[in-house]
Amino acid sequence: MVAEAPKAAAPAYKISLWAQLNNNRDFLGLFFMLPAGLVLLLFLTYPLGLGVYLSLTDSRIGGVGNFIWFDNFIWLYHDSVFWLSVFNTLLYTIVASAIKFGLGLWLALILNHHLPFKAFIRAIILLPWIVPTVLSAIAFWWIFDSQYSIISWALTELGLIDQYIDFLGDPDNARASVIAANIWRGIPFVAITLLAGLQTIPQSLHEAATLDGSTPWQRFRFITLPMLTPIIAVVMTFSVLFTFTDFQLIYVLTRGGPLNATHLMATLSFQRAIPGTQLGEGAAIATAMIPFLITAILFSYFGLQNRKWQHGGRDD
Amino acid sequence: MTRFTRRNVLKGGAGLAAAGTLASNGLIRPAWAQDMSFTPEDGAELRVLRWSRFVQGDEDLFLENVAKFTEATGVPVQVDNESWEDVRPKAAVAANVGSGPDIIFGWYDDPHQYPDKLLDLTDLCDYLGGKYGGWFPAAETYGMRDGKWVGMPWGASGNCLVYRKSWVEEAGFSEFPSDTEGFLEVMRALSANGHPPGFALGNAVGDGNTWTHWALWSHGGRMVDENNQVVLNSPETIAALNFVKDMYETFIPGTISWLDPNNNRAFLSGQIGLTANGISIYYAAKNDEDPAMRELAEDIYHANMPIGPVGMPSELHLFTQAMAFNYTPYPNACKEFLRFIMEWDQYAPWQVAAEGYITHPLMAYDENPIWTADVRNTPYRDTIRNMLYNGYAGSLGYASAASMADYIVVNMFAEAASGAKSPEDAAADAQRRAERYYRV
Numbered sequence: 001m002v003a004e005a006p007k008a009a010a011p012a013y014k015i016s017l018w019a020q021l022n023n024n025r026d027f028l029g030l031f032f033m034l035p036a037g038l039v040l041l042l043f044l045t046y047p048l049g050l051g052v053y054l055s056l057t058d059s060r061i062g063g064v065g066n067f068i069w070f071d072n073f074i075w076l077y078h079d080s081v082f083w084l085s086v087f088n089t090l091l092y093t094i095v096a097s098a099i100k101f102g103l104g105l106w107l108a109l110i111l112n113h114h115l116p117f118k119a120f121i122r123a124i125i126l127l128p129w130i131v132p133t134v135l136s137a138i139a140f141w142w143i144f145d146s147q148y149s150i151i152s153w154a155l156t157e158l159g160l161i162d163q164y165i166d167f168l169g170d171p172d173n174a175r176a177s178v179i180a181a182n183i184w185r186g187i188p189f190v191a192i193t194l195l196a197g198l199q200t201i202p203q204s205l206h207e208a209a210t211l212d213g214s215t216p217w218q219r220f221r222f223i224t225l226p227m228l229t230p231i232i233a234v235v236m237t238f239s240v241l242f243t244f245t246d247f248q249l250i251y252v253l254t255r256g257g258p259l260n261a262t263h264l265m266a267t268l269s270f271q272r273a274i275p276g277t278q279l280g281e282g283a284a285i286a287t288a289m290i291p292f293l294i295t296a297i298l299f300s301y302f303g304l305q306n307r308k309w310q311h312g313g314r315d316d
Numbered sequence: 317m318t319r320f321t322r323r324n325v326l327k328g329g330a331g332l333a334a335a336g337t338l339a340s341n342g343l344i345r346p347a348w349a350q351d352m353s354f355t356p357e358d359g360a361e362l363r364v365l366r367w368s369r370f371v372q373g374d375e376d377l378f379l380e381n382v383a384k385f386t387e388a389t390g391v392p393v394q395v396d397n398e399s400w401e402d403v404r405p406k407a408a409v410a411a412n413v414g415s416g417p418d419i420i421f422g423w424y425d426d427p428h429q430y431p432d433k434l435l436d437l438t439d440l441c442d443y444l445g446g447k448y449g450g451w452f453p454a455a456e457t458y459g460m461r462d463g464k465w466v467g468m469p470w471g472a473s474g475n476c477l478v479y480r481k482s483w484v485e486e487a488g489f490s491e492f493p494s495d496t497e498g499f500l501e502v503m504r505a506l507s508a509n510g511h512p513p514g515f516a517l518g519n520a521v522g523d524g525n526t527w528t529h530w531a532l533w534s535h536g537g538r539m540v541d542e543n544n545q546v547v548l549n550s551p552e553t554i555a556a557l558n559f560v561k562d563m564y565e566t567f568i569p570g571t572i573s574w575l576d577p578n579n580n581r582a583f584l585s586g587q588i589g590l591t592a593n594g595i596s597i598y599y600a601a602k603n604d605e606d607p608a609m610r611e612l613a614e615d616i617y618h619a620n621m622p623i624g625p626v627g628m629p630s631e632l633h634l635f636t637q638a639m640a641f642n643y644t645p646y647p648n649a650c651k652e653f654l655r656f657i658m659e660w661d662q663y664a665p666w667q668v669a670a671e672g673y674i675t676h677p678l679m680a681y682d683e684n685p686i687w688t689a690d691v692r693n694t695p696y697r698d699t700i701r702n703m704l705y706n707g708y709a710g711s712l713g714y715a716s717a718a719s720m721a722d723y724i725v726v727n728m729f730a731e732a733a734s735g736a737k738s739p740e741d742a743a744a745d746a747q748r749r750a751e752r753y754y755r756v
Contacts, residue, residue: 081749146569166570169573257730272721276721277404
C-alpha cells in the first residue's frame with residue numbers, strides 16, 4: 001500500500017525489482033538462508049541421497065552398477081550376519097546410552113556442587129571426550145588384551161582370579177568390553193552438557209522448595225528433572241546417534257569379532273563395502289540404519305521435548 | 317654364480333620363443349637379444365602406489381631401485397605409500413574412475429576385479445618367466461586371466477610356523493614334523509609343558525586368513541569346486557574343523573580375539589612357543605637392541621606349514637602383484653619399470669634387504685643367497701611354491717575377494733574351535749554365507 005502511492009503519482013521514481021525484493025521479508029529470509037541451504041544440499045542431502053541410491057544398485061567400488069531395486073535388502077534379510085549386527089547395534093546403543101545417561105547425570109549433579117578446584121576437575125572430566133577415539137581405543141585394546149590386560153594382571157596379583165579374563169575372545173565378554181569402552185568415552189559429553197543445563201536452573205526455585213521443607217529427592221524429582229528434560233532430550237538424542245553409528249572403537253578393538261559378536265551395522269557396512277568392494281550392499285546396510293536413527297530422534301523429540309509442564313512451569 | 321648359467325640355458329628356450337613373438341609388435345629395442353626392454357615414451361613420468369613396507373629394508377632398497385631406474389631411463393617416478401589394507405579400495409577406484417597412479421601394487425585377486433581396465437602384461441611376464449625359470453603355479457593363477465597376464469606377480473609375505481626350538485626339543489621332537497598328525501602332537505606336548513601354541517582366530521586380515529585356509533585345504537576342503545559351485549559343507553571341511561578344534565584345545569586362551577599383531581607380542585614375550593607368522597617375529601627379535609631379545613632370536617626357528625591328508629602343500633600367503641592401468645599414457649614406461657625391478661640386479665638385493673620378508677614368484681630366485689644365509693630364512697623361500705590361492709579351486713574374481721573379506725573361512729573355524737557351533741553347523745552356515753557371494 002505504501003509502495004503503491006508514489007508509483008502512481010510519479011512514474012519517474014520507478015522502483016527496481018531488486019529494491020522491491022530488498023524490502024520483502026520473505027525473500028530476504030530465503031536469500032540469507034541460501035548459502036546454508038546450499039551447504040546442506042551439497043554436503044548432507046547429496047551424500048545421503050547418493051548412499052540411498054547406491055543401496056539400490058549392485059555397484060562395486062568405483063563402478064556405476066545396475067539398478068536392482070530392493071535386491072540388496074532382500075539379500076540382507078536372509079543374511080544371518082546382518083541380523084546379528086542389527087542385534088549387536090541395538091544392544092550396544094541401548095545399554096551404552098542408558099548407562100552413559102545414568103552415570104553422566106550423576107556426575108553432572110556432583111560437579112554442580114561447590115567443589116574445590118572446580119574448573120580443573122571439569123576440564124579433566126572432558127579428557128576422554130577430547131582424546132581422539134582411535135587413541136583411546138588402542139589404549140583399551142591393551143587393557144582388554146588376552147595376554148597383557150592390566151585388569152587381569154591386577155586381579156591375578158591380588159589373588160582374585162587365577163586365569164586371565166578373555167575380554168575380547170568370548171562373545172558376551174567382548175560385547176560388554178566394547179560397551180564399557182564406549183561408556184568411558186561418552187560420559188563426559190553427557191555430563192558436561194547436563195552440567196550446563198543444571199546451571200540454568202534458577203537457584204531461587206531450590207531455595208523456595210527448601211523453605212517448604214522438601215527433601216533433596218523431591219527437589220531433584222520435581223525441580224531439577226523437569227527443568228532439565230529439554231536438555232536431556234537433546235543430549236540423549238546426540239548420544240544415541242553417536243553410539244549407534246560408532247565405528248572406530250569396534251574397528252580397532254575387534255574388527256567385529258569374535259565370531260561377529262561385536263559387528264555393528266556401521267562396521268559391517270564398511271567391511272562389505274570397502275575391503276569387500278561390495279559398495280551397493282554396504283550402502284544398503286548403512287541405509288538400513290536410517291529408520292532406526294529416525295525412530296530415535298522422533299522418540300526423544302516427542303517423548304521428551306514436547307510436554308505441557310515445560311511450557312507451563314517456566315518463570316519467564 | 318649359478319644364476320648366469322640358469323639364465324643362459326633358459327634364454328635358449330622359452331625366453332627366446334616369448335621374445336620372438338614380441339619382436340613383431342615393435343616394443344623392443346634392437347638390442348633385445350641381450351635383454352628385452354621397453355622404450356619409455358618421450359616425456360614419460362610414472363606414479364606408483366605401493367603398500368607401506370613391513371620392514372624398513374624393503375622400502376630403502378625399493379626406493380634405491382626406483383632411483384636407479386630414473387637414472388637409467390630418465391623417467392621420473394613418484395612413489396606413494398598406503399597402508400596395506402587401504403590399497404585395495406584405492407586401486408578399485410583408480411581402475412573404475414580411470415585415473416590415478418600408473419602402477420599399483422595390490423593384493424591377491426585385485427587384477428581379477430577389473431581385468432579390462434588393466435594393461436596387458438603378457439609380453440613382459442612371458443619374458444620374465446622365460447628368463448627366470450618360470451613362474452610358480454600360484455603366481456600364474458593370480459597373474460593370468462583368460463590366457464593373458466593382467467597383473468605382474470611381485471611376491472608374497474610368506475607365512476610359516478614360527479617356533480622355539482628349545483621348547484620343541486624339550487617336548488621330545490628333534491625335528492619339526494612335516495605332517496598334520498605330528499604337528500598336532502607337537503602342539504599337545506608344547507601345551508603340556510606350559511608353552512602353548514597360539515594362532516589368530518579373530519578377524520585378522522593377514523594371519524587369520526592365511527592359516528585357516530591352510531587348515532581347510534590341507535584336509536581336502538575347499539570353498540568352491542572348479543566350476544565355482546560352493547562345496548564348503550563337505551566331510552573334508554568337517555575333518556579340517558575337527559582338526560582345528562583339536563589344535564584349539566592346546567592354544568593359549570584368548571586366540572578367538574586375536575588380530576594380526578597379537579601373536580607377535582605373545583611369542584616375543586615367551587607366552588607361546590608356536591604360531592604361524594611372517595618372518596617379522598624373528599626379524600623383530602634379531603634387530604632388537606635388548607641382548608635378551610637377540611638371544612631369544614637364536615632360539616626362533618621356522619618350518620613350512622605341515623602337509624595334511626590331502627598329501628600336498630596347501631598354503632596361503634599374502635600375495636602381492638603389480639597392476640598397470642589402461643589409462644596410463646606411458647604403457648611402455650610402466651612395463652620397463654616393472655621389468656627393471658624384477659631383474660636380478662634389482663630384485664635380488666631387494667629381497668636381501670627385506671631379510672626374507674618377501675618371497676619371489678619367479679623360480680630362479682630360489683638361488684638368491686638370502687635363503688641360505690640363515691637357515692631360518694629357508695622355509696620362507698618355498699612359500700609361493702607351496703601356495704594355492706584364495707577361492708581355490710574356482711576362478712578368481714569378485715566372489716573370491718568378497719568371501720575372504722567377509723572372513724567366512726576364519727569365522728567358520730573360530731565358531732567350530734571355540735565350540736560356539738558344532739563343526740557340522742559351522743560348515744553349513746559358512747556354506748550359506750559363501751553361496752551369497754557365489755550366486756550366479
